[in-house]
Amino acid sequence: MAAEEKPLGSLAEAATVTEVPPVDDTIPARVPRHPQPRSKNRVILLGAAAVVAVAGAAWLWYYLGGYESTDDAQVDVHLSPVSPRISGYVIKVNVDDNQYVEKGTVLVEIDPKDYEVAVEKAKADLANAEATAQSLNINVPITSVNTSSQLTSAASDVESATAGITTAEKQLSASRAQVDQAEANDVKAQDDLRRYKQLVEKQNVSEQAYDQALAAAKASTATVAAARANESAAQAAVLQSRSRLAQAEANHRAAQTGPQQVASTRARALSAVADVQQKRAALEQAELNLQYTRVIAPVSGEVNKTVVVGMNVQPGQLLLNVVPLDEVWITANFKETQLRKMRPGQKVEFEVDSSGRKYKGHIDSIAGATGPLFSALPPENATGNYVKIVQRIPVKIILDPGENRDRQLRPGMSVEPKVYLR
Numbered sequence: 001m002a003a004e005e006k007p008l009g010s011l012a013e014a015a016t017v018t019e020v021p022p023v024d025d026t027i028p029a030r031v032p033r034h035p036q037p038r039s040k041n042r043v044i045l046l047g048a049a050a051v052v053a054v055a056g057a058a059w060l061w062y063y064l065g066g067y068e069s070t071d072d073a074q075v076d077v078h079l080s081p082v083s084p085r086i087s088g089y090v091i092k093v094n095v096d097d098n099q100y101v102e103k104g105t106v107l108v109e110i111d112p113k114d115y116e117v118a119v120e121k122a123k124a125d126l127a128n129a130e131a132t133a134q135s136l137n138i139n140v141p142i143t144s145v146n147t148s149s150q151l152t153s154a155a156s157d158v159e160s161a162t163a164g165i166t167t168a169e170k171q172l173s174a175s176r177a178q179v180d181q182a183e184a185n186d187v188k189a190q191d192d193l194r195r196y197k198q199l200v201e202k203q204n205v206s207e208q209a210y211d212q213a214l215a216a217a218k219a220s221t222a223t224v225a226a227a228r229a230n231e232s233a234a235q236a237a238v239l240q241s242r243s244r245l246a247q248a249e250a251n252h253r254a255a256q257t258g259p260q261q262v263a264s265t266r267a268r269a270l271s272a273v274a275d276v277q278q279k280r281a282a283l284e285q286a287e288l289n290l291q292y293t294r295v296i297a298p299v300s301g302e303v304n305k306t307v308v309v310g311m312n313v314q315p316g317q318l319l320l321n322v323v324p325l326d327e328v329w330i331t332a333n334f335k336e337t338q339l340r341k342m343r344p345g346q347k348v349e350f351e352v353d354s355s356g357r358k359y360k361g362h363i364d365s366i367a368g369a370t371g372p373l374f375s376a377l378p379p380e381n382a383t384g385n386y387v388k389i390v391q392r393i394p395v396k397i398i399l400d401p402g403e404n405r406d407r408q409l410r411p412g413m414s415v416e417p418k419v420y421l422r
Helices: 008-016 037-064 113-179 187-201 207-220 223-256 258-291
Strands: 067-069 073-076 080-082 088-093 106-110 294-296 301-305 320-323 329-335 347-352 358-366 392-399 415-420
Touching (some): 073 415, 113 223, 113 258, 187 207, 358 415
Antiparallel strands (some): 073 329, 080 320, 088 106, 347 358, 347 415, 358 392
16 A cells, blocks of 8 residues: 555656557558648649639520520512513513523513504504694694784774765765656656566566666666666665675674684694694503513522413413522511510521521511511400410521522521621
8 A cells, every 4th residue: 555655746747747658669650641642633623624614604604695596587588570561472481490580681572463563553643643733733823813814804894884884875865866856757667677676586587687677767767767776776885885894794703703713723733732642652652562572580580480382461460480599588586585685787697407508697677576467367365365475576687798699598498597696
């Protein structure tokens, strides 16, 4: 017991001193380990891979968000239908199916004989109308001059006839004064005069015989006969003067219608001029119809024909179609959700399914409505069980110059366009 007991100081030392096991000289000493170079390179590679993955994801997100694409797209073009403007018999067809023709090429020829005859007839009608118009135009100044001179002459005749009546009435008064001078030896002469007067009224004898009887009456009856003869002559002069006055007044009234006659002649001349214009227009139409016997290509492109020699065609009848391959464009139907950042002028690349070739272009315009609204029977969504469907809107894409130089794009081909939004 005494041997086991230790003083307090030794106990403290025992608490602070650690027993070290004996060292075996046969066992090698352990050296501390350090990280190997291979583990460090692995960490670096993993970090680089993570950076590359993040960068790739960011680039992919940026790239995919930078364009919109669709597989609902095709090549489009306005077909140019060719039809005749006249009717006739087809005598020649100058093109074959799928042949490329230039604008202005004569495609079909219609028998021109009937239209050549129509041109000649129109020329003859025009010449006749021009001759008529020329003669009437000449008559206008002639009529004007004649009516003016007739009016002047008629006025002069009226004045002359009025003066003649005054003179005749004076002579009649003088002859009546002479009648009372002798009434003796005039019985026989007066009887003869009455008989001749009755005969002349019945037109059985001439007025010359009556004048001779009257002269005999005057000779047999000196003063009475002479006076009565003078009286009759004076009366006749008065009547004649009055007749001349009436005729002169009638001529004057007729001459006063001269302006109306001139206007009528001028109207006929104008009508003839209008007829000339009408005949000239008919000639031009006949010449146009003769030109229309040669049906020409309205645009350059490939031909798809249905006409053959021997057909009797009518105006407006479809003979063939010309496909203008130089004027094609792309119609791409994008979803409405794809149009948020799409604008006219943005660049486009598209690939053609038939060849795999890529083309470049740009957006020309975006349609004003969805495709179904342009159909004959647009959809009616006013129902209680409406289901929202993402609509598609046509987008017109124009090719850049020179992209379709070889004319390999054909209307109806399917394409896959990519519209770059940035």
